[in-house]
Amino acid sequence: MSQQAAQVDTLFLHERGEEFRVVGQRDGGRLFYGILELKETDAGPRPRRLRIKDGTSEDLRAPDQFVDIARRAARIRISEQTTPRARERAREMLDAYQLDAKVVRTCRFCADAGRYAPITSETAIQADGETICPDCAKEELDRELAFNGAITSDARDRLEDLLLEVQDLERITNLLSGNLDPDLTKFDEISATVDDIDLVPTDSLSLHPGIQQHLESRFDTLLPVQSLAVEHGATDGEDQLIVSATATGKTLVGEMAGLDRVLNNKGKMLFLVPLVALANQKYESFNERYGDMVDVSLRVGASRIADEGGRFDPDADVIVGTYEGIDHALRTGKDLGTVGTVVIDEVHTLGEEERGHRLDGLISRLKYYCETGGAPDSDDTQWIYLSATVGNPRQLAEKLRANLVEFEERPIPIERHVTFADGREKIDTENKLVRRAFDAKSSKGYRGQTIIFTNSRRRCHQISRKLEYSSAPYHAGLDNRKRQQVERQFADQDIAAVVTTAALAAGVDFPASQVVFDSLAMGIEWLTVQEFEQMLGRAGRPDYHDKGTVYLLVEPDCSYHNSMEMTEDEVAFKLLKGEMEPVVTRYDESAAIEETLANVTVAGKRAKALNDRMVGEVPTKHAIGKLLEYEFIDGLAPTPLGRAVTRHFLAPDEAFQLLDGIRKGLDPYDIVAEMELREEY
Numbered sequence: 001m002s003q004q005a006a007q008v009d010t011l012f013l014h015e016r017g018e019e020f021r022v023v024g025q026r027d028g029g030r031l032f033y034g035i036l037e038l039k040e041t042d043a044g045p046r047p048r049r050l051r052i053k054d055g056t057s058e059d060l061r062a063p064d065q066f067v068d069i070a071r072r073a074a075r076i077r078i079s080e081q082t083t084p085r086a087r088e089r090a091r092e093m094l095d096a097y098q099l100d101a102k103v104v105r106t107c108r109f110c111a112d113a114g115r116y117a118p119i120t121s122e123t124a125i126q127a128d129g130e131t132i133c134p135d136c137a138k139e140e141l142d143r144e145l146a147f148n149g150a151i152t153s154d155a156r157d158r159l160e161d162l163l164l165e166v167q168d169l170e171r172i173t174n175l176l177s178g179n180l181d182p183d184l185t186k187f188d189e190i191s192a193t194v195d196d197i198d199l200v201p202t203d204s205l206s207l208h209p210g211i212q213q214h215l216e217s218r219f220d221t222l223l224p225v226q227s228l229a230v231e232h233g234a235t236d237g238e239d240q241l242i243v244s245a246t247a248t249g250k251t252l253v254g255e256m257a258g259l260d261r262v263l264n265n266k267g268k269m270l271f272l273v274p275l276v277a278l279a280n281q282k283y284e285s286f287n288e289r290y291g292d293m294v295d296v297s298l299r300v301g302a303s304r305i306a307d308e309g310g311r312f313d314p315d316a317d318v319i320v321g322t323y324e325g326i327d328h329a330l331r332t333g334k335d336l337g338t339v340g341t342v343v344i345d346e347v348h349t350l351g352e353e354e355r356g357h358r359l360d361g362l363i364s365r366l367k368y369y370c371e372t373g374g375a376p377d378s379d380d381t382q383w384i385y386l387s388a389t390v391g392n393p394r395q396l397a398e399k400l401r402a403n404l405v406e407f408e409e410r411p412i413p414i415e416r417h418v419t420f421a422d423g424r425e426k427i428d429t430e431n432k433l434v435r436r437a438f439d440a441k442s443s444k445g446y447r448g449q450t451i452i453f454t455n456s457r458r459r460c461h462q463i464s465r466k467l468e469y470s471s472a473p474y475h476a477g478l479d480n481r482k483r484q485q486v487e488r489q490f491a492d493q494d495i496a497a498v499v500t501t502a503a504l505a506a507g508v509d510f511p512a513s514q515v516v517f518d519s520l521a522m523g524i525e526w527l528t529v530q531e532f533e534q535m536l537g538r539a540g541r542p543d544y545h546d547k548g549t550v551y552l553l554v555e556p557d558c559s560y561h562n563s564m565e566m567t568e569d570e571v572a573f574k575l576l577k578g579e580m581e582p583v584v585t586r587y588d589e590s591a592a593i594e595e596t597l598a599n600v601t602v603a604g605k606r607a608k609a610l611n612d613r614m615v616g617e618v619p620t621k622h623a624i625g626k627l628l629e630y631e632f633i634d635g636l637a638p639t640p641l642g643r644a645v646t647r648h649f650l651a652p653d654e655a656f657q658l659l660d661g662i663r664k665g666l667d668p669y670d671i672v673a674e675m676e677l678r679e680e681y
Helices: 063-072 084-096 108-112 134-148 153-166 171-173 209-218 224-231 251-263 276-290 325-330 347-351 354-375 393-398 423-438 455-466 480-490 531-538 570-575 589-612 621-631 638-645 654-661 668-680
Strands: 010-015 017-024 030-041 044-054 057-061 073-078 102-104 125-127 128-134 186-190 240-244 268-273 296-299 317-324 339-344 382-387 403-405 414-420 451-454 472-473 497-500 513-518 548-554
Touching: 010 084, 010 108, 030 084, 044 063, 044 084, 057 073, 073 084, 102 296, 108 128, 108 134, 125 171, 125 570, 128 134, 134 153, 134 171, 153 171, 153 570, 224 240, 224 251, 224 296, 224 403, 240 393, 251 268, 251 276, 251 317, 251 339, 251 382, 268 276, 268 325, 268 570, 276 317, 276 480, 296 654, 317 325, 325 354, 325 589, 325 638, 347 354, 347 393, 347 531, 354 589, 382 668, 393 403, 414 570, 414 654, 423 451, 423 455, 423 513, 423 548, 451 455, 455 472, 472 480, 513 531, 531 570, 548 570, 589 621, 589 638, 589 654, 638 654, 654 668
Parallel strands: 010 073, 073 102, 240 382, 240 403, 268 317, 268 339, 296 317, 339 382, 414 548, 451 497, 451 513, 472 497, 513 548
Antiparallel strands: 010 017, 017 030, 030 044, 044 057, 125 128, 186 414
């Protein structure tokens, strides 16, 4: 070390046993690191020797060289962790050379490692009863993360940001065990927003007296999204795509428009949803609310073995059905009567990989049915499409040939929280969350209740059994009576929570204050941003709660199937930061064949016209070629085999698997069971 090199900005001393660690720093970097020994003389402590460290070796220097370095230093600092006795020895030694030193707060970890790292109240991190610098705290956090298993960069960044914010390492590491410190778990808050909309008075609507009186008895004015829809022609027969958050009242738009047309003899109303459970729920709601005005029927489709449409009355004024239920009626040539209004709920299903093409095909086939005699006048059916989550609303409205009504108000704020827990810890965390919510009441006098979303029916029951407060599983495997019982118990606040599958998220109508994600998967697929937004939107109702709360319980480095490329912590931050994806219907060969066959079955030679107006682009020529090759059609008419295939919503590979089982003489139930198992995997 030359004389010039010995010129330092800061000379730092830190006690190490009977010796001192010595660090010379210049321009923010370490110039040298050594060990200083002192000796006692009659005149007081003096340098005995200086050992400069160089990797694993040491370079012995004369005591005078330390004195020379100290005299050239711009400042001399002694660590706060140095004991009072050692500080006094160091100061007495420096005083002998007319040198001053100040005691500074530094990171002990750095000082022990031969680094000078001063810390302030803004940068100090609490760790095991002492304060350390942010860099050492991050290293300690990384060691804890490594012990708990791998974690992705987004999750690590999140924890490091929290560490710097709260300056307490233990509070952060506790998050890895499902700790529910709300100041730390809170990711963000989606503020309540209220657009300045002129509300439409209900007494100005001029609807049929039946629905008019009903609305006036319930409301003085329509809600904002309903008012916007009326301004855009909802009660004048205009087709509409209505995009608005959950619980903003968009469903009533379809109800009042459809019932007005029913009561004015302009055709019946079809109200279509993606799932049987949702159809049952909506059917009960229509009967209870409007049963004194109209006849309501339910069409939930057919299983693979037998038609289950026993409650279906095609002459009813209102038909509530699943997409598949109404599509099955079209594919099998059933007469739905004169249709005046079609309401398609959850129309963003068009963008789903498995079900999107079937909804796309259904809309095209149903429009064809209405145009060829199923409407009061040739082109007089009103179409109302509803969704809470669409990334490309304008483009989708154009594809559907509908007026866009978009309303972004959120009636109450939603807090979003993230905490880390493994599969075993998740249920303990859920128990705490359910208990905490149910023990509190909103300013409106309602207890907090929870929806827990998970990825399997089995897990629903497992969680529900282990919750201390009363709860119930709720999924498509329960019969309608049991589901209605759970709905009533929740509405009456007799239970604190329902545990449901993500598959039912689209329309689970529970007035919950809190949504907990036990899993971020639906089956063996990660949730999309649309699905996630739809589900978290169930938290908080303006008539019941002051705010909604959402908790994501994230297991680092977890996936539920080997086909999943991302881990749960990666998915969590992707969903929280993600933008709404556009609703686009994509066709692979199988989907193109299935929908083209259904269109041929319904419309014969007009099948190409049905394909051409679908939201997605269907390779019609290729699909027709394959249908001929598979002998599903003869010319542009379905063969008996083709009719059977389309009647049961079979993809080509499923049809061939079924045929193979029949040829082998397998029991029909065994064939269907094998097909269902194949779908699971």
